[in-house]
Structures are given as structure tokens and as C-alpha cells.
Amino acid sequence: MVSGLSDNLRKIHRIKGRCETQNEVDELLEKLWSEYEERGEDLRPDHTLKLDIPEKVLKKAIDLGYLEEKEDTLSLTQSGYERARQLIRSHRLAERLLADILDFSEDETENEACRYEHLLDEYAIDSVCSLLGHPRTCPHGKKIPEGRCCTEVEIRYRPLVVPLTELTPGEEAEVKYLGTVDSSRLSHLTSFGFTPGQKIYLVRKRPAYVVKIDETMVGLDDEIARLIFVKPTRNIVAKVSRRNRFFRWKKSER
Amino acid sequence: MRQENLTQETKGLKKKKLLLVGHANVGKSVIFSELTGKYVDVSNYPGTTVEISRGKFNGFELIDTPGISGVIPRSEDEKITFNFLANATPDDVLIQVCDAKNLKRSLLVTLTLAEARMPIVLDLNMFDEAEARGYRIDIERLSEILGIPVTRTVAVEGKGIEDLKNLIESAKKPSLSPVYNPLIENAIKEISSILSDIFGDRTRFVAVMLLSSNLAFVDEFLFDVDRAKRRAIKDIILKTQSQLSEPLSLVIIQTKSELAEKIFNEVVQIEKQGVLRQFRLGINDPAFHPVFGYFILAAVLFLMYQFVGKFAAGVVVDFFETKIFGQFLLPWLKKLLEGIPYPFFRDLLVGEYGLISMGLTYAFAIVFPIVTSFFIVFSILEDSGYLPRLGVLLNSTFEKIGLNGKAVVPMVLGLGCGTMATIVTRILETRRERIIATLLLALGIPCSAQLGVILGLFSAIGFKAFVLFLIVVGLQLALVGYLSSRIIPGKKSAFLAELPPYRMPALKNIYLKTLHRTKWFLKEAVPLFIIGTFILFTADKLGLLPLFTKAASPIVTGWLNLPEKAAESLVLGFLRRDYGTAGLFVLFEKGMMDKLQAFVSMVVITLFVPCIANFLVIVKERGVKVALAITLFVFSYAFFAGGIVNFLLRLFNVSF
Incomplete structure (x- = not known):
């Protein structure tokens, strides 16, 4: 049914295995955030830090541009601050997702969430955040740092894979899977080039859908368009105008 | 048209046949006219040919078939073509006509035809349009990979027709044929053992077609085959499907399209410019604009x-x-x-x-x-x-x-x-x-x-x-x-x-x-x-x-x-x-x-x-x-x- 999806899940599991030993720097940044939070302070980019950490990790953090060493003082850079914020945000949103939607136990949630935070990029996390309705706190009651999707309320994010019907004319996308088991329909669709991995271009939606696949122009109706699941090439968000009625898709820089 | 008529039309012929096959609207009928000198209707839309036309060429009976849109027949006109393929004899030759600018999906058909184990000539028609869009196709390499002669034509202008005529004698059975996952290969073998005395060399083609279709189609396609055999085939299909997590037809199509894509990438180079210009033309086409479209219709x-x-x-x-x-x-x-x-x-x-x-x-x-x-x-x-x-x-x-x-x-x-x-x-x-x-x-x-x-x-x-x-x-x-x-x-x-x-x-x-x-x-x-x-x-x-x-x-x-x-x-x-x-x-x-x-x-x-x-x-x-x-x-x-x-x-x- 949702062919192609299982592939992605497998991929996720493979990466997860590697995650535990990965990136002590990320762990360090998260720890910093949590410590300040517990003291009731906000972590700031210019804070002077007193750290007791292995030399190797420190050097790597400086190489990555997260920490800065001037004379004897060690401080957090702007990009280090943002990285920490994003990690915490990812972690806590992942916890929400796992606990609220997927019904994981508390232990499992903690374990999984620390893996997910390295896995998902900003756009994916914003999608999760939108999906969950921009939660303010994690299951443990800690504050989730706001993302762009929370502050700019008029921006809407789409799921990563959407039916063709969700695209806007002029958009390019990649076919991910076909939502049908009807063999003659599958054969028909693939003969026009609707195969997983194929790039397509939506020309128009009205009066019927017109799609360009390589050099083939195809006309199709809503019924067929709903079966074709695609991943838009560019991450696109919808901006709702003040009247809250009309959509305007805007390209986000990634 | 009824099934019985169809098979009569396709079976009862003794002379060796030369079949023109390919997607709809790729110019099969133009080539038919060029080869036979006989007039057939030619238009710029898919489905102009819904009945077969017959003519003579070099001792062959040349047959123009309705265009096909996939690996299993969808409508009455496509059934005619698939019946021809399934019932071909070893002397018959195929000319696959394809739209050169849509080579990728044409290769999908080539790979399907390859399973019919018949001598094929591949003709890349509308070559001018492909070149204008910036496609550079390495014909020799393509011929090498597929193991069949490949040529190019601009049929409406009569270009390349002589080369095509000369190549028909050297048509070969493709050396390349898609290999599916072991479960499916096994199912093909089992179905083949049931049907090989009916379809001969065409058995693999028929088996793959049946596996990628539905059960109702098995009855329809094999209406004159013993009921017990049909039952057995359906059981094989059901058994194979139950072992796969994805629809059988999709797995088969994906195998083919991955192979087609690989071949395509190997033989085609695209110069970007042409593609972009095409996009713009497409969006601004007023013929299907919800408002201007009606003005155009009224003007017409x-x-x-x-x-x-x-x-x-x-x-x-x-x-x-x-x-x-x-x-x-x-x-x-x-x-x-x-x-x-x-x-x-x-x-x-x-x-x-x-x-x-x-x-x-x-x-x-x-x-x-x-x-x-x-x-x-x-x-x-x-x-x-x-x-x-x-x-x-x-x-x-x-x-x-x-x-x-x-x-x-x-x-x-x-x-x-x-x-x-x-x-x-x-x-x-x-x-x-x-x-x-x-x-x-x-x-x-x-x-x-x-x-x-x-x-x-x-x-x-x-x-x-x-x-x-x-x-x-x-x-x-x-x-x-x-x-x-x-x-x-x-x-x-x-x-x-x-x-x-x-x-x-x-x-x-x-x-x-x-x-x-x-x-x-x-x-x-x-x-x-x-x-x-x-x-x-x-x-x-x-x-x-x-x-x-x-x-x-x-x-x-x-x-x-x-x-x-x-x-x-x-x-x-x-x-x-x-x-x-x-x-x-x-x-x-x-x-x-x-x-x-x-x-x-x-x-x-x-x-x-x-x-x-x-x-x-x-x-x-x-x-x-x-x-x-x-x-x-x-x-x-x-x-x-x-x-x-x-x-x-x-x-x-x-x-x-």
C-alpha cells in the first residue's frame, strides 16, 4: 500500500544504531542548556563558561565553531547557542511525539528521543511541531524552545510527503509512492513515468491536474492525483494572509 | 469487440508478421504508411488507431497495432495489441516505435517486449523533437546494452525510414531481460510450466503479465484455457502476493523501471536549457486555462x-x-x-x-x-x-x-x-x-x-x-x-x-x-x-x-x-x-x-x-x-x- 515507506523506516533504524556513540559535542551543548535552565537562568551566547570536560571534546567544539576560547575564558558562540537550542527543541518535541502520539513508555521515550534529536533537521522538526500543535512543554514539564513555526503563526508547514493535490502549480516534487494496489492503475501510472524517485512538475490544478514528467505532459483528475504521494523538492510553507482565508506558498531557505 | 473475435483475428494467420508496437501517439501509423505505401489515419492524439491495419512489406505481413500504455492492457484497443504479442509465432518480428524524447518510459515497454523473446528493432522516432529539447542519445551504446538494432527516424518527414527498412532483417532477440526477486522468479517458473505448451517462447511474457495483473484478468485472458489450470495460476499469484509486503505489480514494475532508468542514464545526456523553456510554455498554455480555455474554444x-x-x-x-x-x-x-x-x-x-x-x-x-x-x-x-x-x-x-x-x-x-x-x-x-x-x-x-x-x-x-x-x-x-x-x-x-x-x-x-x-x-x-x-x-x-x-x-x-x-x-x-x-x-x-x-x-x-x-x-x-x-x-x-x-x-x- 504505502510502498516506499518501509524503505525509509529501515533507513532510520540503521542510522539510529550509530547514534549512541556520536557527537559528544551535542551532548555537551544540551547539558549546558539544562544546567542553566535548572539554575533558573537562560543560556546566552556570550556567557563565560567554566567547564570540566575532556580536551578532545573541547577541541572539537571549538573546531565546529560552537565554543570560543579567548585568552583564559571560554564562551559560547552564537552558532553554538543556536545549535543547543535546536537540539533541546528537537529532543523535547521528539519526547512529545513519542509519548503522546506513539504511546511509548517513559524510559523508551527518553532513549529514543536522544536519538531523534540528531536525526531530524530543522524543517522536519518544524513539521513535527506543527503536527503536535506547537506544544509549549515537554512531557516532564520543561519548556520547549520556540521554533519559527511557533512564532510566525501565519506560517504553515506541510508534512514531508504529501499527495499531489497538496502541491501548488509551478512546484517540483519527487514521486515517493503510489497509494493504490489496483494493478492496472499502477501499470498505467508507471507507464507515464509515475515511478518512485521520478521528478515531476505540476503545471496546473484547474480545471484538471496537468503534470510534466520529463518530456511527457499528462492530464489527470483529482481521483488519480490523490494516489500519487510526492516529496516537494523545496521546503515550502504556506503563509496565511491576515484574512486567514487565502494561502500563499513561500519558499523557505534551507 | 468480444474476446472470441479478437483471438480469431490474432491467431488464425499463417504468414510471418511484422508488428509495429509502442506507446500511443508515437507515430506507428506514420511508419506503417511509409513502409507499405498504404494510407492510414494519422493524428496528433493518443488513440487514433483503434483497429489494426494490415499491409505487406518484404514478405512480411505488416501490422499496425493500437498504442499500449503499460505492461497490462487497460482498454479494448490495448487488448488487441497484447493478444497479438501473446500469440506471435517464432518467425514474427517486432518494431518498437518510441518517442525519442520520452526514452525512459519507452524502455519500460522495451523491457516488457524483451520478455516475449521475439526479434526486435527499436526505432527512436521524433528524433528532431528530442534533439530540440537538448537530449543527446548514444544510439550505439543503447544497441549494445539491449542487444538489438536501434535506429532513429523523423517519420513524418520520411527521415531515416530507409535505415529502418534495412535493419528489419537484422532484428535480434534482446540479450537483456529484467530479473525479479527470487519469489517472483519462482512464480514465473511455476506459471511457465503450466502455460509453456500454449505460448511457447512467449510464456515468460505472459507469466509476468498475469503476475502483474489481477485475478479477473487471468480468467479473461486465458478464457479458452482449462479451468483447473487457471485455478492453479491464480493460486500461484495469491501465494506469491502473500509473501510480499508490496503489491506484486508494483514490485515487477519497479524492477523494470529501475533497470530502464539505469539504461537511460547510461545513454542519455540532457542539456538543461531546453527543458526549462518547455516548462514555461506548459504553464502558460491558455488552452486549458479555466477561463481563457473557453474563449479559445469559442474562437475555434x-x-x-x-x-x-x-x-x-x-x-x-x-x-x-x-x-x-x-x-x-x-x-x-x-x-x-x-x-x-x-x-x-x-x-x-x-x-x-x-x-x-x-x-x-x-x-x-x-x-x-x-x-x-x-x-x-x-x-x-x-x-x-x-x-x-x-x-x-x-x-x-x-x-x-x-x-x-x-x-x-x-x-x-x-x-x-x-x-x-x-x-x-x-x-x-x-x-x-x-x-x-x-x-x-x-x-x-x-x-x-x-x-x-x-x-x-x-x-x-x-x-x-x-x-x-x-x-x-x-x-x-x-x-x-x-x-x-x-x-x-x-x-x-x-x-x-x-x-x-x-x-x-x-x-x-x-x-x-x-x-x-x-x-x-x-x-x-x-x-x-x-x-x-x-x-x-x-x-x-x-x-x-x-x-x-x-x-x-x-x-x-x-x-x-x-x-x-x-x-x-x-x-x-x-x-x-x-x-x-x-x-x-x-x-x-x-x-x-x-x-x-x-x-x-x-x-x-x-x-x-x-x-x-x-x-x-x-x-x-x-x-x-x-x-x-x-x-x-x-x-x-x-x-x-x-x-x-x-x-x-x-x-x-x-x-x-
């Missing part, structure tokens, strides 16, 4: 009205009818025949219902010029690539009457000839759609000859009346279509159709097509015109005509408010609607009907019964029962609607 109709209605039906018909026939030919003939002592014979030729003075005059002076001009316009439309785009524009409208945008092609073709269009309804996917389309064609789509005469008549009544006429007939089609989509059981199929690029219609093809169709019109229509005239003549001589007109007068004069003589034209309408229309045209010309009566008579004759040829084709395609039901319904509906229109026009005191 208006130009047609001007050319066919004003020019051909006005100027040219006037010239032929009054000058050539009226002032010159007929008086001269009458004089010549004065010497004949038998008045009966004289009347038969040049009397009121004379075969020449009425039959041939109607045919040559009125209908012929109109039909020819219509065919010219129609050929241009067909070749431009506009029709499939009209399908996009009208899809949602058609959905309301149980059809979809794909049905635009047979419907518009119906404006050419209802008989031809009824055959083309084969491209529709469900029986229900085919019946609805056939019904609407029989009911309210005037054929070219009739439409031409109608246009001629309305150019005398006025453009406003013509628009009203279009609305009235359109409403009838919408109403009947809507009701029948409610009544006739079955499902609507989804709309998915290829839109070929716009192409400049080639003068040569328009000339050939018009010539061919005009010839066909003369051969088919003129004899019927003569027969119809003869019937009227006989009835007149036997004194039956007044009796008949009197008997019909309650309806004709009472219900429709038409002159009694209009009944004669309606009799002619039974033979051919255009003949009946021409009769009414003459009545109006002679001042025996006023504008309002002419309007009503046009509505009635437009909705009138299909002509004999069309009726016979409906019987052949849909069966006697459906044909009779359609005819009976259409006949009563024509009078019913005509009467209502007459009543309303008079009630609201409409004048033109």
Missing part, C-alpha cells in the same frame, strides 16, 4: 462557423447548386433526356424525386463541399494537438455525465463521423462509459455532413439562432448524459491521459486525410442517397407518399408545427441524418419553412436516429439489444424534445 467554433458555414455552405454550395447543377447541368440533362419516350424513366433521373435531380444534387452540390471543408478544419484540429487539451478543460463537465476528459476525443470525432467515433469509444475504459458515449453520439452529436448543412442553414437564419441551437442541443446531451450516468450501472473511470505537444499540422497530411475521408464519404454516403431517393420516388409513383405524410402529420404538423413535406426529409433521415438535413435545408431555401420552423426542424433532425452505418457499428460494438434500445430512445426523444422546443419558442414569442 467561430472560425469553424465562418469557414464551413459561411464560406463552404454559403458561397461554394450556392455556386454548385444554383450555377452548376441548377442552371447548367440539370437543364442540359433534361434536354438530353427529352428524346426518351418513357416519362417514367425521365422522372426517375431528373423528376421531382429524380436520382440525379435530387439524390446526386444533394450529395454533390450540397453535402460534398460542406463535408470537404469540414474535414479540412477537422484535420488541422486533430494534428495540432488541441483535442487532448480540450479533454483537460472539459474533464469536470464530462464527469457530470458519467464520462471523463478522455471521452472528448470520441465526442469531437463524432462531429466528423458518428460511425468512426462509435468505434473509437473503445479507448474508454469501462463498459458503462462506452455505452454512455455511444448513446450521446447517436443522440445529439451531428456528423460533419449534417453539421455542415446545419451551419449553412444557420448562416441564413443568424448567428444568435445558432448559439441558441448549440445551447438547446447541449442541454439535451447534458440531461440525457446525466440521467444515463444515474441509470446505467458501473463505475466511472479516472481521468489520466497524455497531452502530446503542439505540432504544426503538415499540409501533406491534411491533404491526404481530407482526400481519404472525402473518398470514404462518397463511397459510403452516395449509394445511400441514391437508395433513399429511390424509395421516395417509388412511394411517390405508387401514391404512398401523400398517405404517409398524412399519417405523420399529427406529429409533424400538429406537434412540431412543420410543413407536411418535412415528413419526407425525416424519412431520408432514417438512412442518413445529413440527407434528411439537406432535405430540410432545401425546404427552407424554397421558403416552405420560416426561420422558427427551420430551427425546430434542425433540433429534431440533430437528435434524430443514427444513420444505418452507425446503427450497424453500434450493433457490432455494443450488441443488438443496446443498439435497439438506443435507437428507440433516440427516436422518441427527438420528437419529444423538438415539440417542447417548438412550444417554448412560441410561448415566449421568440423570433430570429
